[in-house]
Every structure is written in structure tokens, then in C-alpha cells.
Amino acid sequence: MATDTLTTSPAAAAPGLRERKKQETRDAIHQAALRLVAQNGITATSVDAICSEAVVSSRTFFNYFPSKVAAIIGHSVVQITDAQREEFLAGTGEQNLVRDLCRLLKGITDSLTRHEADRWAFRELLARRPEIVPELRLLVTEIRHQLAELAARRTTPERARLGAALVVSALTSAFDAPLDPRIDSDTDDWLFAAVTEMHDIAACSLPATHPRG
Structure with a gap:
């Protein structure tokens, strides 16, 4: 009896191999950036030094990352995915807005870190090299704008802006905090707990006659 045989041409297999090689190059640059910045600091670490460590050309570096900070993080662009957007917009109005x-x-x-070890390495880098925090805050500002823009579809633009700022502030508070495994495991729970604590601190400053929510 004849049987059908599925064959894969070299041309069809090539994209998979090409993507794997691209990912390997990206990872090599990212890991080199992490190592060198941890050793020498961000100012003393040049793009050329990262390229030498990763064994790539400067042209290749900029094909993958626009800056040293992007190489440290391991991503050139931070964007909300369609799936994340749809899940968030499935919520109703301001109900659970901050939690969402x-x-x-x-x-x-x-999405910025594929493995817990990668997240931990990045947190250790922040602890050892706090001078990268100001540059990292620029990236966080872009994330805040994306959150506010999306939240505005569930509430007013002003309250969306404040909600996004509140959640991002809770995240950036971790930059100066001691290493904490909770930040790498249950980030959303930790963030919400931090937001709640910020709310409690603010409430303690309100006049006794002011309604507390």
C-alpha cells in the first residue's frame, strides 16, 4: 500500500534555523552587556567592548539593539501585545483597574525576561550598579505612557494617567529596594501590595475630616 511521505525542503527549514541563529546572537549580546556592565559600570562599558565580548561587529549590535540599555534589558522595543491588550480591555470601567x-x-x-534566572541577574545588576537606574527610568516612562493610553479606554484620561503612574511607581520602588524573590515570582501580587501600601501611607496624611477610600 502506498503511503504519503512529508518532506521538508532546505528552503522551508531555513527560516527556523535563521531565527535560532538570530536569537543566539541577541542572547550573546545581551549576556555580554550584563557581564560587562556588572563588572565595570555602564559608563565604562562601551558598545565596542560589548561587541568584542559577544564576538560581533558594531553593525550587528545596532541591528539588534539601539543602545546599551536596550542590550542590558535584552529588548530593543517594549510593547503591549495584542493578547495583553485584549485581556486588559475585557475588564469593565474602573472596577479592578489598578489590579488589572x-x-x-x-x-x-x-516578556522582557524569558527565565527567572535572567530576571534575577537583572535585579542583581540593579543592586550592584544603581547608576543604570536613571537610564532605565526612561524606558519605564515609555511603558507608563502605553499603560495610560490603554487605561484611558476604561476611564477618563486623567484617572488613567494617575492609575498608570501609581502602578509604575510601585514597580520603580523596587529599583532601590533589597533583592526580594517575590518580585521575580508573583510580580502582580507584589505590585498590588505595594500600591495598597502607598494608598495606606497617603491615607495617613489626610485630615481627619477627609473621606478615606
Whole structure:
């Protein structure tokens, strides 16, 4: 009896191999950036040094990353995916808005690091090299704008802006905090707990006659 045989041509297999090689190059640059910045600091680490460590050309570096900070993070662009957007917009109005923003931000940060070890390495880098925090805040500002723009579809632009700022502030508070495994495991729970604590601190400053929510 004749049987059908499925064959894969070299041309069809090539894209898979090409993508794997691209990912390997991206990872090599990212890991080199992490190592060198941890050793020498971001100012003393040049793009040329990262290229030498990763054994790539400067042209290749800029094909993957626009800056040293992007190489440290391992991504050139931070964007909300269609799936994340749809999940967030499935919520109704302001009900659970902040909680949903925490969950959305967790999804974004998870997409930036593929493995828990990678997240931990990055947190250790922040602890050892706090001078990279100001440059990292520029990236966080872009994330905040994306969160606010999406949240505005569930509430007013002003309240969306404040909600996004609140959640992002909770995240950036971790930059100066001691290493904490919770930040790498249950980020959305940790973020929401941090937001709640910020709310409690603010409430303690309100006049006794002011209604507390």
C-alpha cells in the first residue's frame, strides 16, 4: 500500500534555523552587556567592548539593539501585545483597574525576561550598579505612557494617567529596594501590595475630616 511521505525542503527549514541563529546572537549580546556592565559600570562599558565580548561587529549590535540599555534589558522595543491588550480591555470601567494594570505590567516585564534566572541577574545588576537606574527610568516612562493610553479606554484620561503612574511607581520602588524573590515570582501580587501600601501611607496624611477610600 502506498503511503504519503512529508518532506521538508532546505528552503522551508531555513527560516527556523535563521531565527535560532538570530536569537543566539541577541542572547550573546545581551549576556555580554550584563557581564560587562556588572563588572565595570555602564559608563565604562562601551558598545565596542560589548561587541568584542559577544564576538560581533558594531553593525550587528545596532541591528539588534539601539543602545546599551536596550542590550542590558535584552529588548530593543517594549510593547503591549495584542493578547495583553485584549485581556486588559475585557475588564469593565474602573472596577479592578489598578489590579488589572498590575497584571498587565507583570505581563510586560515577564516578556522582557524569558527565565527567572535572567530576571534575577537583572535585579542583581540593579543592586550592584544603581547608576543604570536613571537610564532605565526612561524606558519605564515609555511603558507608563502605553499603560495610560490603554487605561484611558476604561476611564477618563486623567484617572488613567494617575492609575498608570501609581502602578509604575510601585514597580520603580523596587529599583532601590533589597533583592526580594517575590518580585521575580508573583510580580502582580507584589505590585498590588505595594500600591495598597502607598494608598495606606497617603491615607495617613489626610485630615481627619477627609473621606478615606
